[in-house]
Amino acid sequence: MTNASARRPMTKPEARRFITALAEANPNAESELVFTDTFTLLVAVVLSAQATDKSVNKVTGGLFHDAPDPAAMIRLGEDGIAAHIRTIGLWRAKARNVFLLSRKLVTDHQGEVPSDRASLEALPGVGRKTANVVLNVAFGESAMAVDTHIFRIGNRTGLAPGKTTRQVEDGLISRIPPDMLRPAHHWLILHGRYICKARSPECWRCAGFDPCQFKDKKIRREAHGGTAVPMPERPVDTTD
Structure with missing residues (x-):
């Protein structure tokens, strides 16, 4: 059932387009946890x-x-x-x-x-x-931490379908270009937190709309006028 929301897995070129779109929409993405070292x-x-x-x-x-x-x-x-x-x-x-x-x-x-x-x-x-x-x-490695947001995005969009977090992690590592893998961790988490939310994904605001394979994306965008609304540089924190 984990791949039910995606028509099919993204190809590697589609994955690059998707991640590039998220990067351009939120170029300064970083952890929202407060720490000093x-x-x-x-x-x-x-x-x-x-x-x-x-x-x-x-x-x-x-x-x-x-x-x-x-x-x-x-x-x-x-x-x-x-x-x-x-x-x-x-x-x-x-x-x-x-x-x-x-x-x-x-x-x-x-x-x-x-x-x-x-x-x-x-x-x-x-x-x-x-x-x-x-x-x-902390150490600058191209490691991909799969939380609930990234697990959802991997399956919903077809970016990296998988039944377990490890399957999604391995799929992301294999599809996302190596030069984009480290920052992709932040782009994906923030995208899942503020745009591709669990109960109500805001497809009309999604920078990665075109390569995304979510079945209901067009319905959701058309319900909000059919045009994309850019994501703000620092979204307002919400609970989803």
Whole structure:
């Protein structure tokens, strides 16, 4: 059922056109999580699981003020971390993971966030998606983190159909030109967050309308006058 919304998978030329269109519509795309270094990025991404970036940013200001590095996070303790993050989902488990990963960074990595996938994924609370974000944003690797937004886009548009996040990730890596792969992570996430939304995709605002293989795209555009409306440079945060 994951490919039900797309007529067919995109070809590689279509994928390049689609990604190029997103890039031109939002050239300054970047992570909306607030962080100051690799450690705070890692913690913010761990906290963002099943939570919005907006909700995470509301709690990390105080958390990072009190614990800006792994040693300080250990001193703050699991209960102290929990007190900062009670408003986000799964806060108890996340507080424990942040405490444990901080301790592992100190004991195993001299307080530094490792730059290899195996070491990242060995940290408590860090899976493949989180590791990919850190590798992409902090270390400049062409890693593709597949969250719910990118998983939806991959299947709905035909960009990279797949039943699992790994299948979608592999499809994106194989279709997106290598020189565009790293920034494509941000273009796709923001496109899914503000345009290609879960319940009500705004096809009339989609820069990648032409190569997109979504079955209902024409119906949705025609319902709004049949013309494209450009995406603003910094969209207003909404909950979808």
